[in-house]
Amino acid sequence: xxxxxxxxxxxxxxxxxxxxxxxxxxxxxxxxxxxxxxxxxxxxxxxxxxxxxxxxxxxxxxxxxxxxxxxxxxxxxx
Numbered sequence: 646x647x648x649x650x651x652x653x654x655x656x657x658x659x660x661x662x663x664x665x666x667x668x669x670x671x672x673x674x675x676x677x678x679x680x681x682x683x684x685x686x687x688x689x690x691x692x693x694x695x696x697x698x699x700x701x702x703x704x705x706x707x708x709x710x711x712x713x714x715x716x717x718x719x720x721x722x723x
Contacts (some may be wrong), residue, residue, distance in 0.1 A: 665692070 668691065671683060684691050 668692075 668684070672680060672688065675683070680688065685694075687694070
């Protein structure tokens with residue numbers, strides 16, 4: 646179990662490092678118009694907005710699944 650958690654953590658860390666390096670490369674080597682098209686007008690907060698979007702999507706999916714399970718449980722109880 647701890648091996649899995651360790652390797653998942655390593656994978657996440659490598660993924661974050663790769664994305665950070667790729668974004669730095671794009672910022673350094675692309676013209677401003679292309680960079681705005683790829684990263685949006687607010688280029689300083691891209692990782693924060695991405696993380697916020699992922700958390701919001703996770704919470705919406707979790708709430709929908711919880712509502713579905715509650716509905717199934719209520720139907721089964723009746």
